[in-house]
Amino acid sequence: xxxxxxxxxxxxxxxxxxxxxxxxxxxxxxxxxxxxxxxxxxxxxxxxxxxxxxxxxxxxxxxxxxxxxxxxxxxxxxxxxxxxxxxxxxxxxxxxxxxxxxxxxxxxxxxxxxxxxxxxxxxxxxxxxxxxxxxxxxxxxxxxxxxxxxxxxxxxxxxxxxxxxxxxxxxxxxxxxxxxxxxxxxxxxxxxxxxxxxxxxxxxxxxxxxxxxxxxxxxxxxxxxxxxxxxxxxxxxxxxxxxxxxxxxxxxxxxxxxxxxxxxxxxxxxxxxxxxxxxxxxxxxxxxxxxxxxxxxxxxxxxxxxxxxxxxxxxxxxxxxxxxxxxxxx
Amino acid sequence: xxxxxxxxxxxxxxxxxxxxxxxxxxxxxxxxxxxxxxxxxxxxxxxxxxxxxxxxxxxxxxxxxxxxxxxxxxxxxxxxxxxxxxxxxxxxxxxxxxxxxxxxxxxxxxxxxxxxxxxxxxxxxxxxxxxxxxxxxxxxxxxxxxxxxxxxxxxxxxxxxxxxxxxxxxxxxxxxxxxxxxxxxxxxxxxxxxxxxxxxxxxxxxxxxxxxxxxxxxxxxxxxxxxxxxxxxxxxxxxxxxxxxxxxxxxxxxxxxxxxxxxxxxxxxxxxxxxxxxxxxxxxxxxxxxxxxxxxxxxxxxxxxxxxxxxxx
Ligand SMILES: Nc1ncnc2c1ncn2[C@@H]1O[C@H](COP(=O)(O)OP(=O)(O)O)[C@@H](O)[C@H]1O
Ligand SMILES: [Mg+2]
Numbered sequence: 226x227x228x229x230x231x232x233x234x235x236x237x238x239x240x241x242x243x244x245x246x247x248x249x250x251x252x253x254x255x256x257x258x259x260x261x262x263x264x265x266x267x268x269x270x271x272x273x274x275x276x277x278x279x280x281x282x283x284x285x286x287x288x289x290x291x292x293x294x295x296x297x298x299x300x301x302x303x304x305x306x307x308x309x310x311x312x313x314x315x316x317x318x319x320x321x322x323x324x325x326x327x328x329x330x331x332x333x334x335x336x337x338x339x340x341x342x343x344x345x346x347x348x349x350x351x352x353x354x355x356x357x358x359x360x361x362x363x364x365x366x367x368x369x370x371x372x373x374x375x376x377x378x379x380x381x382x383x384x385x386x387x388x389x390x391x392x393x394x395x396x397x398x399x400x401x402x403x404x405x406x407x408x409x410x411x412x413x414x415x416x417x418x419x420x421x422x423x424x425x426x427x428x429x430x431x432x433x434x435x436x437x438x439x440x441x442x443x444x445x446x447x448x449x450x451x452x453x454x455x456x457x458x459x460x461x462x463x464x465x466x467x468x469x470x471x472x473x474x475x476x477x478x479x480x481x482x483x484x485x486x487x488x489x490x491x492x493x494x495x496x497x498x499x500x501x502x503x504x505x506x507x508x509x510x511x512x513x514x515x516x517x518x519x520x521x522x523x524x525x526x527x528x529x530x531x532x533x534x535x536x537x538x539x540x541x542x543x544x545x546x547x548x549x550x551x552x553x554x555x
Numbered sequence: 556x557x558x559x560x561x562x563x564x565x566x567x568x569x570x571x572x573x574x575x576x577x578x579x580x581x582x583x584x585x586x587x588x589x590x591x592x593x594x595x596x597x598x599x600x601x602x603x604x605x606x607x608x609x610x611x612x613x614x615x616x617x618x619x620x621x622x623x624x625x626x627x628x629x630x631x632x633x634x635x636x637x638x639x640x641x642x643x644x645x646x647x648x649x650x651x652x653x654x655x656x657x658x659x660x661x662x663x664x665x666x667x668x669x670x671x672x673x674x675x676x677x678x679x680x681x682x683x684x685x686x687x688x689x690x691x692x693x694x695x696x697x698x699x700x701x702x703x704x705x706x707x708x709x710x711x712x713x714x715x716x717x718x719x720x721x722x723x724x725x726x727x728x729x730x731x732x733x734x735x736x737x738x739x740x741x742x743x744x745x746x747x748x749x750x751x752x753x754x755x756x757x758x759x760x761x762x763x764x765x766x767x768x769x770x771x772x773x774x775x776x777x778x779x780x781x782x783x784x785x786x787x788x789x790x791x792x793x794x795x796x797x798x799x800x801x802x803x804x805x806x807x808x809x810x811x812x813x814x815x816x817x818x819x820x821x822x823x824x825x826x827x828x829x830x831x832x833x834x835x836x837x838x839x840x841x842x843x844x845x846x847x848x849x850x851x852x853x854x855x856x857x858x859x860x861x862x863x864x865x866x867x868x
Contacts, residue, residue: 283764307770316766328758333780333856343766378856394766 230401230434232256236293238275247506249275251458262435264445267455270503273438277404282310317347320395324407326387330379337375340394347398362393385416404436421448443485454478457503457514464540474542477515567841574837582826631831636823642831645816652722653801653812659728660736660797668740672747694741699800703734703807720809731808735800739793751782787851791844
């Protein structure tokens with residue numbers, strides 16, 4: 226068995242707004258193994274980005290980690306100081322890339338300098354060597370004529386190229402974990418596939434663990450080993466990519482799968498989404514948050530939050546349908 | 556870049572020519588000649604002689620051509636009020652004073668306005684921010700002559716820290732520069748605060764944080780350069796405010812600058828001086844705008860590219 230690179234235990238994140246406490250994440254548990262690619266899937270607003278940001282402790286006021294542990298390298302990141310996070314973790318052991326490559330790079334600095342900066346923060350090497358390393362990184366992410374591109378400003382590159390630059394920068398200090406928050410959402414479909422392919426290749430080359438966040442199950446199928454499904458700040462289902470695609474248990478997961486565009490389905494049907502809206506996070510319902518939208522809703526669903534049911538060794542789901550005495554069977 | 560600068564200089568010359576023409580026409584449209592002053596009541600013979608001396612009997616187009624020719628030789632014609640003196644001399648005389656006032660005011664704007672704005676943004680909604688905002692609101696709204704008079708009364712007359720008039724030492728410039736720059740400082744403070752707040756929300760700041768860049772370095776390296784871009788774009792208009800402000804300020808503090816000559820020349824109907832000073836100020840402003848635009852290109856690579864080449868691929 227390979228060891229866990231990171232273990233998130235009972236993580237709760239809230240935003241203390243003037244309207245009250247917004248419970249964005251309400252106690253989730255997951256782990257990522259060494260060299261594994263874990264996907265987090267869920268509709269927009271389920272708490273995926275907030276979870277990712279909290280790992281690097283980049284939540285902005287008024288967001289706080291209310292509870293839980295994030296165990297990484299034998300230490301709890303939640304307890305680490307800002308200074309320690311900057312020195313040892315951010316951009317070094319754990320790095321992150323974001324949804325919009327058009328706005329994620331600083332417009333007034335050359336991309337070479339932006340990569341070099343990351344390298345110089347975490348390595349005691351000369352500027353010259355750092356630049357050499359930056360060039361290598363650009364080459365690694367398959368950017369053509371890197372020796373010209375290092376001197377380009379972000380606006381001189383296309384969206385896909387900028388995301389490659391972000392990846393190069395993120396991997397420049399050989400992190401153990403790469404967090405990719407919807408890295409392809411802002412890109413054209415063809416470019417999306419290229420970026421996913423690149424991540425897959427780089428994962429194989431460097432054995433970096435990846436936490437890949439997306440709202441589109443279609444994106445994760447190719448690259449993820451395991452998938453967790455998030456909804457309303459809760460972890461609804463967890464399993465291997467096979468489990469999630471071929472044996473989805475939670476009605477929410479099934480709904481998400483129906484929304485995946487496939488070549489056979491015509492254009493009108495492909496935007497099929499689950500009817501209804503996620504619940505208010507200011508006052509989350511006591512029962513299952515999906516009950517209101519669930520086609521199989523039972524009495525107990527609105528009254529009590531379901532526990533985690535185990536289907537097989539790595540396949541879990543939070544749904545009353547799995548209770549041994551549940552009347553509905555399919 | 557060179558191409559761009561040459562283009563800008565050509566358009567500057569054209570603009571200047573238009574300004575000269577309009578000023579010239581306006582000066583000749585004003586009713587009453589320079590010597591038809593009821594108080595001075597010159598005899599017709601003397602007036603005729605003066606008109607002859609300053610070539611005012613020539614046809615307008617000839618006067619215009621002569622004037623343009625003069626400008627090319629940096630000769631703005633004789634002053635009517637200061638007999639025996641040239642407008643160019645007057646400007647040369649007053650310019651060091653006006654320039655010193657403008658430069659000091661300008662430096663004050665940058666070294667006070669930018670840091671205050673940044674501080675305010677970093678202390679967003681805290682006490683310091685509120686305090687700075689109260690003062691900058693006052694600064695923007697109080698007219699220059701009120702501030703000038705207040706400063707003069709308080710620091711020169713009552714406390715005697717500064718001289719009341721004259722331009723003997725650098726010290727004499729401090730109060731005038733503050734009075735002249737205060738509104739601009741306040742404006743730049745507010746502008747920097749809001750642009751800094753906006754920049755700190757940007758995705759690339761989050762990227763920098765995710766890289767492990769330290770807090771203070773995020774501010775002065777990643778945010779500041781982006782946040783000062785709007786400031787640079789308004790520096791040109793702030794120059795206008797400073798230069799036109801220097802007219803009143805020089806008058807109130809009795810500084811022997813160009814502005815003072817200008818105010819006097821208006822009441823004296825000294826047309827060549829009015830025209831000359833107007834043209835000179837226009838030239839200075841156009842030059843400033845050009846410098847500001849070049850600086851802007853330096854700060855913001857997106858602009859630089861548009862200016863240097865058509866294709867960037
Ligand atoms: N700055 C904020 N203030 C208040 N609530 C927030 C803020 N940011 C996020 N949230 C809450 O957290 C929830 C999860 O957000 P997020 O993690 O961005 O969702 P996603 O799964 O789409 O990435 C949102 O639905 C919202 O209610
Ligand atoms: Mg998100």
